[in-house]
Amino acid sequence: MYDFVFHNPTKIIFGPGAEAQIGAELKAAGIGNVLLLYGRESARKSGLLDRVIASLNESGIGFVEFGGVVSNPVLSHTREGISLARGSGVEAVLAVGGGSVLDEGKAIAVGAVAEEDVWEFFLGREVTRALPVFTILTLAATGSEMNGNAVITNEETRQKYNIGSIHTHPRVSILNPELTHSVSPAYSAYGAVDAIAHLIEAYFTKEAKGDATRLQDRLVEGLIKTIMEDAETIKSNPADPEARASLMWAATLALNGLTPAGVGPYTFPNHMIEHSLSALYNIAHGAGLSIVIPAWMEWYRPRNPDQFKRFAREIFNLDDGQAGIVALKKWFADLGSPVSLREMKIAADDIEMIAANAHGLARRWEIGEIYPQETIAEILRLGAA
């Protein structure tokens, strides 16, 4: 094992109806008023927003509403939220929605108390403070509910970049799995793909090899197997309460810092390449990942063949590393998530341009030497058709 620091102070309140507790949690934290952030009007139509507002009213918490967060949340809307937060003097951000709303909520929380423009932090400036963030989650996918990460797209520069800080860890995240019962089959699949993607990045690229990280490997494999079973159940029965609950908690644990603790340095190559796909084509993050992952695995496998053998054996009961990649690709496809650029109508001619964009993120993440533009293009070509 490698040295590590694990610090995840987020309080998770899990269960049907748990959103009714948000007012009391804010009050207990000494918060008097919040920016109430959400995405589409579905949060209002479903009645969720009304229930949240009722809970705020009951505890005497004031709020300023700010809707309209989009998937792959954008910098311009984030800046609007920052202006509103500053102007109204809110003491915290309450984000109600999926990972996009949570991520934008964190970015607003940083920008609202910063002297600099918020994009400076996405370009590398250290986050040293933020308004407290509280969340009510409506989608099992990104893990944003229990980590300090936020990803925002700068529409002008076409950069989909991230920040990560202990200051942007949600204080409290409310996970009511019933809120996810109505998520569409496509987005349910993308969520499962995203959670699996979070688990495999460190699993394959970690510096510690062999027996030293048996524990972490087992945690990852247990989570992946559970997520796969849950996703299959949800595909045939979208409102299965046990599968929805299990997927929600598994997706949270997939990116809360637990599984990579102790595995040494690792990289996020699949996210790096996918962020360019969704920045350039505005496709769903999970849809982009199911295209990138099998292609990247094929390219990466010779660099860590033993771990790919282990993956094939533990996840698919197969004894060949390449067969495990084929099986995962087929599983993505069967679930209804795309596995080629062609399916998303992204032309092979665009590959150099995508690779150039992704290489910008590779430099930002200091893995530009492992992933020069030509290597990224090579990986993308493996996922073209």
Place this chain on the structure above:
Amino acid sequence: MYDFVFHNPTKIIFGPGAEAQIGAELKAAGIGNVLLLYGRESARKSGLLDRVIASLNESGIGFVEFGGVVSNPVLSHTREGISLARGSGVEAVLAVGGGSVLDEGKAIAVGAVAEEDVWEFFLGREVTRALPVFTILTLAATGSEMNGNAVITNEETRQKYNIGSIHTHPRVSILNPELTHSVSPAYSAYGAVDAIAHLIEAYFTKEAKGDATRLQDRLVEGLIKTIMEDAETIKSNPADPEARASLMWAATLALNGLTPAGVGPYTFPNHMIEHSLSALYNIAHGAGLSIVIPAWMEWYRPRNPDQFKRFAREIFNLDDGQAGIVALKKWFADLGSPVSLREMKIAADDIEMIAANAHGLARRWEIGEIYPQETIAEILRLGAA
């Protein structure tokens, strides 16, 4: 899954030499002086205490030393520590040692700011505040480094009782696996037994059954398998750095609230009975557990046969629940941990007296109806010879 709250704000700093960071961590938390709590003089002789004091000095943290914590820490010494903490006006407790030192540190932290005598809290009064607790761990076993629990023995009444609170969660726990390299074979084995015991209590007794908690079952099984491999490696090579590191982190995760989150109500019957053994005979907690667990399993198996089948299959690759119990008992024995009262020279004639003591704890934990005195005696008789 059942509703749950998961909230574990402890910051873990893991790695060789990490104790050098304690001064800076205290300073960053605004602490000016601490009660420096430790156990036997081995902490001084090994040089650990000197290194800790050097770190405190470097950050300008004042301290008052208080040594002499014993295994199965006792109320009288805890009360002495509380007097010292009050009299010296320390702002935090820094516990350096194994689970006993950490537990007494938490109890002192509660008592130092309470108007009541500290034992009131062990008898059921709610803990509402405590001095901040910081820890430097020297033994992989109890998980106290990442939870709010503390167990103290009242020598007068022969009660080994516990408290649990968010206020006694360590703020920072430093885990340097090298500090455990010199732990004796016997105590290394007891530590592994204790960690396994923490995992199986909820695994077998949880209210949620079947597929609803596949995720939690897999996390438990992954941890148990890892702990067993680590313990076997340590038995033949006590200073194996990877096994010591892996065991230390696995033992922490075994009782940090992760694995039972979502499994519904569960009980701690093995700990209930063992606490009486160590309260009455002052035997090591792990030694008592390896006696109680196989006996309890034999008694409990008909009440949850499917989970015992699962345990046998996943842990020992056996297809019969009873065979899994036999295999675990043999594994405890092979590791050098006792599996009968006779081995610890506890007479069968004492069983009624032990059962009466344990039933006191059963009432305290509100499981007295499941475990009347006669049932506890029946379980103990299964572990007599």
